[in-house]
Amino acid sequence: MQKPPGRPATIKQRLFDRKMKPFEKLRDIDRDKVRLAWFAADDDVVNRVVLGGDPLQSEEMREDIAPQGCDTRSETVEIHQYFATDARNRFVMWKAVVKFRVM
Secondary structure, eight states, X not given: OOXXXXXXXXXXXXXXXXXXXXXXXXXXXXXXXHHHHTTBSOHHHHHIIIIIOOOBOXXXXXXXXXXXXXXXXXXXXXXXXXXXXXXXXXXXXXXXXXXXXXX
């Protein structure tokens, strides 16, 4: 079938995939990746933990944990499933220390 003659249609740019989304509108797995990046030493570790199902070990955690983890909106309880027991204990202790400093 031959296209009719005339001016060709303009091609619109698609910027929807590149636009930055607010944290609340991200998919669950993407939110988990962002939150785990605050605590994990490396992006490879984050991908392995989220996609591979291996728990985050204490040795793989950052020494200087990001302060975003203390924000009440971060809902870090949702990522406890990704931590091994020793890493979860370290995280809970860190959160208690930071909370005590703020008070």
